[in-house]
Amino acid sequence: MAERILVLPLKAVYLREIRDGVKPFEYRLQTDYWRKRLIGHDFDGIELKLGYPARGDTERRLCRPWRGFQRQTITHPHFGPSPVEVFAIRVNEDV
Numbered sequence: 001m002a003e004r005i006l007v008l009p010l011k012a013v014y015l016r017e018i019r020d021g022v023k024p025f026e027y028r029l030q031t032d033y034w035r036k037r038l039i040g041h042d043f044d045g046i047e048l049k050l051g052y053p054a055r056g057d058t059e060r061r062l063c064r065p066w067r068g069f070q071r072q073t074i075t076h077p078h079f080g081p082s083p084v085e086v087f088a089i090r091v092n093e094d095v
Contacts, residue, residue, distance in 0.1 A: 004042070004043045005045050006037075006043045006045070008046060009050075011050075015050045018048060018062060023092065024091065025089060026088075027072075027078075027087070027089070028086060028087045029079065029084060029086055029087075030071065030085040030086060030087055038069055038089075043066040045063055045064060045065055047061060048062040049062075062091075064091050067091075069087045069090065070088050070090075071085065071086070071087060073085055074086055
């Protein structure tokens, strides 16, 4: 059976923070799209990509084991000034 990999395209700043071990979670809004992709699913790993790199471009890809997600309420400039409900996908060990 093929491995189930959750693929998350990212902006450069977030990929660097994850690569450097500063950012423990990658956030996705709690929308129907992300509920269907995450709730009740288990993955073998996560592939974090800077945009949409060529297949052999390892500088713009990070592979991590699947460590699950949790629901959080956060305020983040990317989502605007108000608190939002997100899926916090674990991408690094505890920081």
